[in-house]
Amino acid sequence: MAIHGRSPKDDGGDSGSGAPNGRLGEALRQLRRQNGWTLADMSERTGLAISTLSKVENDQMSLTYDKLTNLSEGLGVDITYFFSAQPMEPPPAMAVMARRSINRTGDGEHILTRHYEHWYPSADLSHKRMVPIIAEPKARTLEEFGELLRHPGEEFAMVMEGRIALHTEFYAPVILEKGHSVYFDSTMGHAYLAADDGPCRLLSVCSGTESELKRLVSSDTPPPKPRSSSPRKKP
CATH class of the missing domain: 2.60.120.10 (Jelly Rolls)
Structure with missing residues (x-):
């Protein structure tokens, strides 16, 4: 379909002594494991470099707001997911989501x-x-x-x-x-x-x-x- 790709960059945020964004590293690692993604998979989805994602997971880098937006949109979660006060446990295996959507002619x-x-x-x-x-x-x-x-x-x-x-x-x-x-x-x-x-x-x-x-x-x-x-x- 009419979609243009984007190239990963290694300028995903700020590294060094700055405090990480909330529980970002833990939440990102949890989301990756929950979906069976590799760091390369997440890089492809978000446009952030593998090295950047690895540093974020290990709390070695914080992200600017625009990069957090890229991250949340690319991974299909609300940006607040990364800042929840309590860890969000992944759903159990084979959880029944019971989602359904019926489309009539002209819907969409x-x-x-x-x-x-x-x-x-x-x-x-x-x-x-x-x-x-x-x-x-x-x-x-x-x-x-x-x-x-x-x-x-x-x-x-x-x-x-x-x-x-x-x-x-x-x-x-x-x-x-x-x-x-x-x-x-x-x-x-x-x-x-x-x-x-x-x-x-x-x-x-x-x-x-x-x-x-x-x-x-x-x-x-x-x-x-x-x-x-x-x-x-x-x-």
Whole structure:
């Protein structure tokens, strides 16, 4: 999808004798172990360097507010998680969360970008572990699309309507018909192009956090235009 990545930096905050941010190190280590992440996984999600995250976990570095914001958004938790007075125990293994979200036709948050028209179903659920997106590609050629896009995580996509041309950084282009699907590493540059005269639409499911995906997508958002609130349908 229309997501640009960002490179980790080693300037995540202030090191030295300054006091750490509350129980940040303990909370970060707990969250990483709870989700089975490595420091590299968290670096990819947050844009902070592995060395920075290691120092934070070991209470050797404090973070500035903007870096704390990157951390909370990238890891899908509220920023207050890192400052709770009492340690927050992870849920027991196989805990039943009982979350459910039903989507009717036209439901979801609508975002228009240069490359795609997006609908985000299940907008009533926060902190989702996967992000479903209905997308309609706008470009029909790579020249029109521009630079291939990339974002952390992995992606599954299935064509719902029309034909989609998938271009990726390391593979030859492929045409996907209605009902065809693909699973790929979305850190690899990629682009979906419309390959049919009529409407072309696909369902994409991305790993990662919805807040991070939307934040990165916003830089590709043009001025809004009047339109129907639901995806187009064939006559």
